[in-house]
Amino acid sequence: MAALLEMKNIHKVYPNGTVANRGVNLEVQEGEIHALVGENGAGKSTLMKILFGLETPTEGEVIFKGKKVRFNGPRDAISQGLGMVHQHFMLAPSLTVSENIVLGDEPRKGFLHLFRDRTKEKEEIQELIRRFGFKLNPDESVESISVGQKQRVEILKVLYRGAKLIILDEPTAVLTPQETDELFESIKSLAGQNYTIIFITHKLREVMEISDRITVLKAGNTIETLVTKETNQEEISRLMVGRDVLFRVEKQEKEPEDTILELRDVSVTDEKGLKLLDNVSMKIRGGEILGIAGVEGNGQRELVEVITGLAKASSGQVLYLNENILGKSIGEIRNMRIGHIPEDRQTTGACLTTTIEENLILDIYNDPQFRTGPFLNKKKLKEFAKKYIKMYDVRTDSEEALAGSLSGGNLQKVVIAREMAKNPKLLIAAQPTRGVDIGAIEFIHKEIIKKRDEGTAVLLVSAELSEITSLSDRIGVLYNGELVALLDNTEELTEEEIGYYMLGIKRADEEVAAHE
Template identity: 70%
Template sequence: MTILLEMKDIHKVYPNGTAANRGVDLTVYEGEIHALVGENGAGKSTLMKILFGLEAPTSGTIEYKGKPVSFKGPKDAIEQGMGMVHQHFMLAPSLSVSENIVLGEEPKKGPLSMFRDRATERRGIVKLIETYGLKVDPDARVETIPVGQKQRVEILKVLYRGARLIILDEPTAVLTPQETDELFASIKALVGQGYTIIFITHKLREVMEISNRVTVIKAGKTIATLNTKETNPEQISRLMVGREVLFRVEKQPAEPKEPVLSIRDLHSVDDKGAPALRGISLDIRAGEVVGIAGVEGNGQTELVEAITGLRRATSGSIRYLDKELVGKSVANIRAMKIGHVPEDRQTTGASLTSTIAENLILDHYRNPEFKRGPFLNKKKIKQFAKVMMEIFDVRAQNEEVLAGSLSGGNLQKVVIARELSKNPKLLIASQPTRGVDIGAIEFIHREIIKRRDGGAAVLLVSAELSEVMALSDRIAVIYEGEIVAVLDNTPELTEENIGYYMLGLGKKHREKEGAAQ
């Protein structure tokens, strides 16, 4: 096969002394899907930023199409036929799909090309969508389309600019399983048309399913490059983490006690005023994990927000240890020993402009242990942060590093460390392992079960049905804002059983039975 890209002995040392890359080698063949894997903070994203001109390497060489290259910025990389789809989308929500795709490269017409040629623009976008099968409405505003379609818009952006090598950074981190399947079909179609893909992911199942070869990076160094057909998840995980990783959750049967959270006939609306929760009733008991299974967009987000005070309930009751939560402020609810790992760590989980230490005490800085009279006890806060960073394996130079500079997985660990450090009686974990490496997933799963065994009630929301099944004692299936089934998680329960209810078929079956009676 023809070598398209060679990165040799890449080093990146930041001015503060942090070494992100310590001699990385990467060879990518033309027309392949090349997976790049490693733990959070291993240096994957830094390497791709160097390739795309967002960072300058301290040392090392890059050859592209057989010629040495040195990019001073993304514009140089784009001109050479590279495109990068970032983990966190870079779209203008108020603009249309078409406007986002052409932004900065709009076709012009008239004298001196003074005017925007919207007719040519739309024809070009429609043709682009049809050519690559990335179905999305070119006239829809980006803020109104699902996450999976936003991903397609990002890919269409790089295709519009002529990219032949496409870097996908954690492309499935926010996608549902169905959207992931659609993305993989699109990627395979692109490769079939001669494109080359670099695919950064933590999900080994995806590596095995879609890649031709995989390069493993650990602590800023290349550990191995393997043919995917000649390896397996166990070998890759050993290379990534340096030890055996359990792909199952070890736990004893639950011993649930009294209800900690009781939800009765809960109703709420979404951001557009449409019904989102339609009479939800559910109990979560001390000493059990209740998982919420459902296709994303069926009310999971609104349910969590209603419980945590982030969304107003229009009617119904949410009682926590016999205290009514409906109508209480977020601050009051968070003071009640309720832990909440939000689904979006960037917007609601952390303050990106604050340090790791500040994020770890974000809502309990008033605790006496962190005070010295009317002032904060910075020494105690620093000590606490150091301990949390060690326990939860947050990889950063020190506790004064800004949260916004962390990798997605390390930021997630900060959020989880803060929420679990409160020893909550109720833990609401929404997408707790999104964008986190396999070693950290194993640790987070173990911590959730430890809290359950310590008597906490846990509400788990995850787009990964396998995660819901691995951790939950009972599984509540949500469909169009209703709980359509609550199932005991016995060995006989299968993903197909749950999927039946997730698609609303179980609900329709019950409605037919009721009509017949």
Template identity: 70%
Template sequence: MTVLLEMKDIHKVYPNGTKANQGVDLTVHEGEIHALVGENGAGKSTLMKILFGLETPTSGEIRYKGQPVTFQGPRDAIKQGIGMVHQHFMLVPSLTVSENILLGDELRKGFFSLFRDRKRELTEVDQLIQRYTLKVDPQAKVEMISVGQKQRVEILKVLYRGARLIILDEPTAVLTPQETDELFHSMKELVKENYTVIFITHKLREVMEISDRATILRAGKTIETVQTKNSSQEEISKLMVGRNVLFRVEKEEAKPKEPVLKVNHLTVPDDKGLEAIRNVSFQIRAGEIFGFAGVEGNGQTELIEAITGLRKIKSGQIEYLGQDLTEKTVAQIRAMKIGHIPEDRQTTGACLTSTISENLILDCCRAKEYRRGPFLEQKKIKGFSQQMIKDFDIRVQNEDALAGSLSGGNLQKVIIARELSKNPKLLIASQPTRGVDIGAIEFIHREIIKKRDEGTAVLLVSAELSEVINLSDRIGVLYNGEIVAILDNSTPLSEEEIGSYMLGIKRQEQEAVAE
């Protein structure tokens, strides 16, 4: 196959001494889907930011279509036919789909091109959508469309600007399984038209399913490039982490005790005032993991927000260790030995403009152990932060680094370290391993099991059905805002069996759900 891109001996050293890339080599063929994999902090995103002109390499050479190139910024990369879809979308929510696609390249008409040619804009965007079968309403406001549709808009943006090499940074991190399937279909269709895709991911199942070849990075260095069809998840994971990784969760049988959380006949509205959760009842006992399965958008977010005080309920009761939570503030709930790993680490999980140390003590900075009168005990905070960085393997230069400078997976570790260090009696874990590499997933799973075995009640929500099955002792299935089944997982359930409840094909009798 024709070599489209060569990146040779790429080094990137930041002013603070951080070595993100240390002699990386990458060769991409025209018309292939090339996976770029590695642990959090391995240098994948930095390498692609260099390719797209967002970062300048300290040293090394980039050759594109056989010619040496130097990009001073994204515009230079775009002119060469390179486009990038970032992990966190770069869209304007208040604008329409077509306005976002054309932003900066609007079509004009009239005297001195004073006026927008909106009719022609809509026609061109519609033709683009039809050509690439990336279905989305061009006139819909971006703030009103699903996450999967937002990603299609991002892809349409780069296609509109003539990209032939498309970089997708963690594209499935926030997608449902159905949206992931649709994305993969679109990627395959693009490759049929001789487009080339570089696909950054942590998910080895996806690497095996969609890629032609995979380049593995570890600690900022290229380890190996493999033909996917001749490799395996086990081989790639070992190259990523440097050791064998267990793909199964090892745990002993749960020994549940008294109920910690009781939810009775709960009804919760969504942002439009419609009932996202309807008459839901369940309980979680100390020493067990209760997992929720369900296609995203069936009320999981609203349920978690209601329990954690982030959303007002319409009716029902939430009881924690005999106390009614329904009128408690977020601060009061946080002070009650309840840990919460939120689904959106950037918006509700962390303060990106604060340091790692500040994030680790966000809700305990008023505790006596960290204060001397009105002043913070900086020495104790530093010691605690350094211990958390070590215990949770947070890849960072020091505890004074800004949270916003971390990779997604390392930021997730900061949040998990903060929540687990509280020794919570109830742990609410929503998408705990989203966007996290295979080695970190294994670690996070062990920590959640450890908390369960210490007597913590765990409420787990995950879009990864395999994660729900592997971790949970009991599984509740949400469909259209209702619990349609509560299943005992002492004998592991199959994805097909749970899937039939998730899609509303099957439903337990109400008596069984209540039990």
């Protein structure tokens, strides 16, 4: 049977000489769910941009429905039946579900089609929702629906425009386990109706659950295409990384030490008077990892920003080593051996216009060991930078390269290396492995455990529930700015159970009180 899509010998060399694809081959059958996996920099994103008309290949050809095609932009791709759902939602929050789906392609009526046909729009969207079994109210505003529902709106947007091949880029990055299960049911339903799915993800467990076949990319090349039911996570990771990867985090039992950080009734209110954090109280002791779970947008960012001085609390106390640090400057807090891996490495984690070396020495250049009298000892600083570049496997030709020239995953390694190097008493890690490949994830997890074992108190905030459950000693859940559960991470605690708290279906005030 002829393939629906063939990408043959795809090369992509950018004007600056960067080679993203080195002869990639991809074949996708009609009606299948085809997973595309690989490390950061493997060429996945570039390949999909070429397919969707966002990039032009330097060499190679794309064959779709038996015909050679060259898309000059997304509009060309959409007109031929391709659709792409990006990792970051592209929705207008103030518009309704229906208005978002048809945005830019509204049905028209009347003379020269000057008028919007609201009746036809409503009928078409209701039929679309009914046909694909999505639980959505077309008249509800997007800002009031759940993250999982927003994901469905994005999928319906491409279906409304006639897509038969749909590219899903990291579609479960911000979903709860329940929402992920519902999304997978929707994807399987689409495949059952002869729609074709290309599924890009870092999560190999999901690859095994949802896909029919898997194509592995490495360093811009196609390594192999596998039949899912004939392989396993270990083989896939070995092909991706070039070595065996340890999936289970090995963590020894450790008795927690004294309290390092305590929050007492901390609230954060926005300019409209809405509480983003609502009387949150918790303690983190030395030698333990407290993981914070929750659907993104439920107060996690505000929690981190209040502790690190990036935001002001409207009430409450943040006690670090029994000292209230609310009101202290960011610089003062950073000088108190508090490490912070921010969720956005590009805006708050690194300075993209300075070198890798300068980013790494940000907090330590005033240390006496790096000074000779009033002058910087540039030789020692350079040795320090080279040491951590090697230790954290930052892929770069030189420590003098600009941080902005690094891939997202390598920039994340620079940020983590800098924060770990300061030997923090308190480490706040927000989304520490976001956008990082499985080999680097394994290394980062080991480093976090190492700090915990050395007596560091770790506050871990992650959208990856598997990361929270594998690393944490205790787990707190935020919902609508409230700490609705604070649970011991025992073998009996399941991701599904945590998911109920994340969705606001359950709350455990007695557990929170018991752990304060």
